[in-house]
Amino acid sequence: MSDDVGYGRVAALVPAAGRGERLGPGAPKAIREIAGTPMLVYAVKALAASPVVDVVVVAAPSDYREDVGSLLQPQEFSAEVFVVAGGESRSESVARALIALPDDVDVVLVHDAARPLVPPEVITNVVAAVRDGHAAVVPVVPLVDTIRTVSGDASLGATVSRDSLRAVQTPQGFTRDVLQRAHAEVDAPVTDDAGMVERLGISVHAVDGHEDAFKVTRPLDVVLAEALIEHRRTR
Numbered sequence: 001m002s003d004d005v006g007y008g009r010v011a012a013l014v015p016a017a018g019r020g021e022r023l024g025p026g027a028p029k030a031i032r033e034i035a036g037t038p039m040l041v042y043a044v045k046a047l048a049a050s051p052v053v054d055v056v057v058v059a060a061p062s063d064y065r066e067d068v069g070s071l072l073q074p075q076e077f078s079a080e081v082f083v084v085a086g087g088e089s090r091s092e093s094v095a096r097a098l099i100a101l102p103d104d105v106d107v108v109l110v111h112d113a114a115r116p117l118v119p120p121e122v123i124t125n126v127v128a129a130v131r132d133g134h135a136a137v138v139p140v141v142p143l144v145d146t147i148r149t150v151s152g153d154a155s156l157g158a159t160v161s162r163d164s165l166r167a168v169q170t171p172q173g174f175t176r177d178v179l180q181r182a183h184a185e186v187d188a189p190v191t192d193d194a195g196m197v198e199r200l201g202i203s204v205h206a207v208d209g210h211e212d213a214f215k216v217t218r219p220l221d222v223v224l225a226e227a228l229i230e231h232r233r234t235r
């Protein structure tokens, strides 16, 4: 979204180097097929088709980097798309993608390849919130289940009030400076980039996520994703 008011470009980093063991044995998760197309292709298409995204950098499993390159090559994207080798952890994969960013990028999204069906408005809302002055932005959704703690002997503990809880999705959006600083300075076992940025003492702003942006993690999620693709095709 570079434009007349002097903004830089917007890049989306796609960590896609996970093995996806919870999905069962097979190829790395990002290149497993959903309705005949590798999961990663949906995620990259969603980002590259967004009018607010200019550059997409995919962190592929290092032994599949060329395969991922050739999966994406025949697609016609309006955004520039690069592929780099990912790392041993999600944060290392993001760090490697960060290194490949062009200089004129000032807003960076990080989006899991494992969330292939993210709707366009989530991407737009996250970028808009960063442009509005929030250095770190996450899309969130309410929880549907009753949440309880469970102790070691399997007895139920307290009910945690659902009203104040949210599940955090991606794409998460950041100013480039803040995300780079988090990756340079924070070495903590956190599962997302917003968690790293918080360790810098920067507060994270929440916007509405969407149930379609669910993470494909377990075998049932593949069934759900295929049903949603079919639903979108026929509606």
Ligand code: C5P
Binding pocket: 014, 015, 016, 017, 018, 019, 029, 030, 059, 086, 087, 088, 089, 090, 091, 093, 094, 111, 112, 113, 114, 115, 215, 217
């Ligand atoms: O394992 P989990 O589902 O939390 O992974 C979230 C995202 O991080 C996935 O898109 C996965 O491919 C990516 N990842 C990565 N490099 C790793 C591990 C996970 O890019 N080493």
